[in-house]
Amino acid sequence: xxxxxxITSPGKITSHLTSSLLAVALLTSFGSSMLYGYNLAVVNSxxxxxxxxxxxxxxxxxGTGLNGEALTLMYSLTVSxxxxxxxxxxxxxxxxxxxxxxxxTVVNSTVLVFIAGSLMGFSRICRSPEMVIFGRFITGIxxxxxxxVVPMYLGEIAPKNLRGFLGLMPSIFICIGVFSAQxxxxxxxxGKEEHWPLFLSLVVVPTFIQLMLLPWFPESPRYLLIxxxxxxxxxxxxxxxxxxxxIQSEIEEMQEEQRSLSTVDTVSVWQLLLDPTVRWQVLxxxxxxxxxxxxxxxxxWFYTNDIFENAGIPxxxxxxxxxxxxxxxxxxxxxxxxxIERLGRRPLIIGGFAVMGMCCAGITLSLILQTHVxxxxxxxxxxxxxxxxxxxxxxAGVPFLITAELFKQSHxxxxxxxxxxxxxxxxxxxxxxxxxxxxxxGSFCYLxxxxxxxxxxxxxxxxxxxxxxxxxxxxxxxxATKEAVVESQALxxxxxLKLKKMNGYGxxxxxxxxxxxxxxxx
Numbered sequence: 001x002x003x004x005x006x007i008t009s010p011g012k013i014t015s016h017l018t019s020s021l022l023a024v025a026l027l028t029s030f031g032s033s034m035l036y037g038y039n040l041a042v043v044n045s046x047x048x049x050x051x052x053x054x055x056x057x058x059x060x061x062x063g064t065g066l067n068g069e070a071l072t073l074m075y076s077l078t079v080s081x082x083x084x085x086x087x088x089x090x091x092x093x094x095x096x097x098x099x100x101x102x103x104x105t106v107v108n109s110t111v112l113v114f115i116a117g118s119l120m121g122f123s124r125i126c127r128s129p130e131m132v133i134f135g136r137f138i139t140g141i142x143x144x145x146x147x148x149v150v151p152m153y154l155g156e157i158a159p160k161n162l163r164g165f166l167g168l169m170p171s172i173f174i175c176i177g178v179f180s181a182q183x184x185x186x187x188x189x190x191g192k193e194e195h196w197p198l199f200l201s202l203v204v205v206p207t208f209i210q211l212m213l214l215p216w217f218p219e220s221p222r223y224l225l226i227x228x229x230x231x232x233x234x235x236x237x238x239x240x241x242x243x244x245x246x247i248q249s250e251i252e253e254m255q256e257e258q259r260s261l262s263t264v265d266t267v268s269v270w271q272l273l274l275d276p277t278v279r280w281q282v283l284x285x286x287x288x289x290x291x292x293x294x295x296x297x298x299x300x301w302f303y304t305n306d307i308f309e310n311a312g313i314p315x316x317x318x319x320x321x322x323x324x325x326x327x328x329x330x331x332x333x334x335x336x337x338x339x340i341e342r343l344g345r346r347p348l349i350i351g352g353f354a355v356m357g358m359c360c361a362g363i364t365l366s367l368i369l370q371t372h373v374x375x376x377x378x379x380x381x382x383x384x385x386x387x388x389x390x391x392x393x394x395x396a397g398v399p400f401l402i403t404a405e406l407f408k409q410s411h412x413x414x415x416x417x418x419x420x421x422x423x424x425x426x427x428x429x430x431x432x433x434x435x436x437x438x439x440x441x442g443s444f445c446y447l448x449x450x451x452x453x454x455x456x457x458x459x460x461x462x463x464x465x466x467x468x469x470x471x472x473x474x475x476x477x478x479x480a481t482k483e484a485v486v487e488s489q490a491l492x493x494x495x496x497l498k499l500k501k502m503n504g505y506g507x508x509x510x511x512x513x514x515x516x517x518x519x520x521x522x
Contacts, residue, residue: 017162020240024217025154025169028106031210032146033170035113035203037177039139041326043079045185045319046196051075053196054129076435078133083428085140086147090420093148094413098227098266102153102220105145106210112142113207121201132200139203144424147400148416155404156220157241159250161469164340164401171397172333179326186319225251226258226409227266253471258409272414280479281406282418284464288349288399289419291456293426295356296449297391300384308381321381325388332392344468345398345405350457352394357453359386360446367443399423405467405475 043050051071059065066074096105119135150170158166184190190199218237225234234254238247267275272282308318336348362383370376399419407415437445465478 017165018241020217021158021162021166024157024214024241025166027210027214027217028146028150028153029170029173031110031206031214032106032142032150034173034177034180034206035139036143036147037174037179038181038203039082039136039143039177041178041181042185042200043136044181044322045191046193046199047075049193049196050078050132052193053124053132057127057129060127072435074129078136080428081133082136082140082143083424085137085142086144086427087140087421087424089141089144089146090148090424091144091417092141093145093420094266094269094417096145097149097152097223097413097416101223102149102156103214103217104219105149106153107215109142109145109149110207110211112138112145113203116142117201117204121197124197135200140424144420147423148403148420151397151400152404152412152416153220155401156222157237159242160471161341163405164345164468165337167401167404168333168337168340168397170400171392172330172337174396175326175329175333175392179323179330182319182323182326186323191319221250222254222409225254253473256473266410267414269414269417272411272418275411278407278411278479280463281411282415284406284459285399285403285415285419286422287456287459288395288402288464289423290426291353291452291459292395292399293423293430294449294452295353295387295391295395295456296360296430296446296452297356297387297395300387308384313377313381325385328385329388329392332389333396336393336397340398341468344466345402346460346464346466348394349398349402350394350460352390352396352398353453353457353460355390355393356387356395357450357457359383359390360450360453362386363446364443364450367446402464402467405470405472406479408472408476 051074054074055065055071093105096109100108116135116138119131119138123129123131123135147170151167154166154169155163184199184202190196190202218240219233221234221237221241224230224237234251235247238250242250272278275282308321309315313321336352340348360383363380366376366380366383370380403415403419404412434445437448465475467475470478
């Protein structure tokens with residue numbers, strides 16, 4: 001069932017990818033994360049049919065149709081209500097993962113997908129636009145939950161040398177979800193008017209497969225040991241994920257973290273925000289999650305067809321151009337997934353945001369000049385491809401991975417709640433205001449996204465350290481050193497007092513882990 005784990009040095013293990021780890025990563029990503037990408041893009045190609053359905057329904061009810069502005073507002077609500085649901089789902093994450101566990105939350109939340117799929121699938125028969133909007137809202141709740149829980153689950157079951165690879169698996173499936181929606185939206189497949197309710201409700205298929213198979217796999221070993229104090233279940237789970245290996249080193253590492261948290265219960269969001277020992281971690285999560293959405297990627301995904309139309313691409317060619325960009329998303333995601341353990345987290349996220357920033361500026365320049373220079377319309381398409389590729393290489397998945405890595409067990413659920421809620425609030429903002437921003441600012445609206453991308457790249461370069469192949473305790477100590485430097489410079493007190501103050505979370509007074517003292521405060 002699994003490969004053997006190699007002991008390379010005392011206390012340090014290098015694990016092979018086992019079949020159990022790979023199966024869980026594929027199942028959770030396919031049945032949960034992929035739905036997020038699918039729902040981002042699924043309303044793109046049938047937009048005209050959905051608007052026509054809304055207008056005809058209003059005419060049948062009231063005798064008069066909707067004007068253009070009202071119809072745009074109603075469709076924008078259909079697009080952006082997904083993000084409102086996502087925000088609500090993200091706020092529930094901390095409570096759900098504490099009560100049901102990581103795997104339990106993924107499994108139990110599948111009921112939302114079946115409800116949403118039924119509402120959207122039968123909306124035309126029932127002549128109810130409200131069912132479409134409410135179905136989108138419920139799928140948003142599910143995506144808000146799974147977008148945080150799946151990276152948390154994979155980050156906790158993965159050995160540290162595979163945490164990056166497995167952590168980016170959901171982002172690849174998000175790209176596959178977007179590509180699937182673009183491909184199925186072609187007129188030759190489900191892009192006809194009579195098929196759009198089926199097109200929206202197909203989300204139930206991958207969720208059903210996940211529901212049939214995922215319950216057979218064990219819960220996160222870290223959750224079982226640190227939060228449930230169930231050593232027997234922890235060993236059983238590790239034997240599933242690390243078969244035929246000496247798991248003692250990993251148990252000891254978890255117990256090291258458990259001892260460091262012996263006086264700290266699972267914290268609430270409010271406690272997390274008030275905790276001075278994790279201020280840099282919280283700020284980093286805020287910056288990268290807001291930056292992820294305000295980078296403009298959702299505007300690109302939601303309104304790809306409109307962008308290509310404004311760029312001068314002939315209408316019959318737009319759906320095929322969009323499918324081509326979806327294929328590039330998957331390739332870029334695979335590149336990020338298979339290089340993250342070699343390059344690290346920082347190069348992928350810095351490089352990704354930098355590329356996106358330059359391409360957003362390039363879109364503005366090309367749209368301004370395309371009336372004067374013929375080939376500029378192809379430059380704008382290339383910039384759209386560059387934004388999508390840059391996003392999928394790093395910013396699509398690394399922020400969720402980093403959120404898991406920057407915090408230890410007691411703070412991780414609250415951190416995902418903060419990061420997820422900010423992510424979805426930004427998602428809603430962009431999805432709702434982008435059509436109006438585009439009408440008022442024209443091509444210059446992309447300069448806002450360019451500024452955000454470059455600012456996030458600069459922040460990550462100067463603030464967030466590399467977390468590749470480090471334990472959660474070691475990463476905490478890296479940030480504890482940063483806190484110690486800041487406080488010692490501000491208060492000019494002995495270093496030992498600053499470090500001792502943070503022993504409740506950031507460091508261990510008698511920790512056995514090796515740490516480079518030269519990196520401590522001077």
